[in-house]
Amino acid sequence: MATPELAVISLGNELTPEHRRAVEILERVGLTSYEARAYIAVVARGYGDASTIAGAAGIPRTSAYKVLESLCRKGYTYASGGKPTLFKPHPPLEVARKLQGDIQEVFDRLESLHHLVGQQGEPQLVYLLYGKEKVLNKMGELFDRASRTLVLTTPQASEIREELGKKVANAVKRGVEVTFITGPAQKIPEGVRHVARQNLLASDLLADGAHALLASPGLEACGYTDNPILAEHLRQFLEILVERAEASSRPPG
DSSP: OOOGGOOOOOTTTOHHHHHHHHHHHHTTTTOOHHHHHHHHHHHHHHHBOHHHHHHHHOOOOOOHHHHHHHHTTTTTTEEEEESSSSEEEEEEEHHHHHHHHHHHHHHHHHHHHHHHHHHHHHOOOOEEEESSHHHHHHHHHHHHHSSEEHHHHHHHEHHHHHHHHHHHHHHHHTTTTEEEHHHHHHOOTTTTTEOSSSSSOSEEETTTTTTEEEEOTTTTEEEEEEOHHHHHHHHHHHHHHHHHHHHHHSOOO
């Protein structure tokens, strides 16, 4: 039986055209280049430790374990016990179905927002920022200015905690009710309410129900608004997200 061409991870230092396209598509749904290459390698091999997957994917061995752990948090792979740790793929079609559901949810939300703004006949007043540093700085501003509530939904909780941990802690000290909606295995800052939800695509931040920020999966760009209509729409969406996450975590009966 012929080996699928996609399983040929690289030719020298160059990806095959088919593999390059697969990596590009996975990047569009929120994976980094290293994560996309590692996931393809895990699928192609069936399983492997970090060193083996790094060699197959053509990524640095020093980065491989962190990359594979990130794939586990995002629901693409899972780790088995033992030493060395072996990583296995979740079935690609299951991952695809989950992504399709999440993407549909996002676009349903955007369509609702589009309809709402059209009905109101008001300008959207969304300010765009590009570059991870600028996005994180804007998030920091919202943490600093919040006086009542902060709700953050993100697949990047560890990075935001590392970059903005002091601002989060200061908000908690001021008496701000801070909620993180993120993966179940994430380390959450002390004093922050945690709502577990898997396979989040993008990051949203709502301060005091009035200032809203929506960022791309890798935090490379964001839209910010203090338009009350748009901020209220995001507040309602995040409330629904929390209700669904809490309902799914309750034992049956």
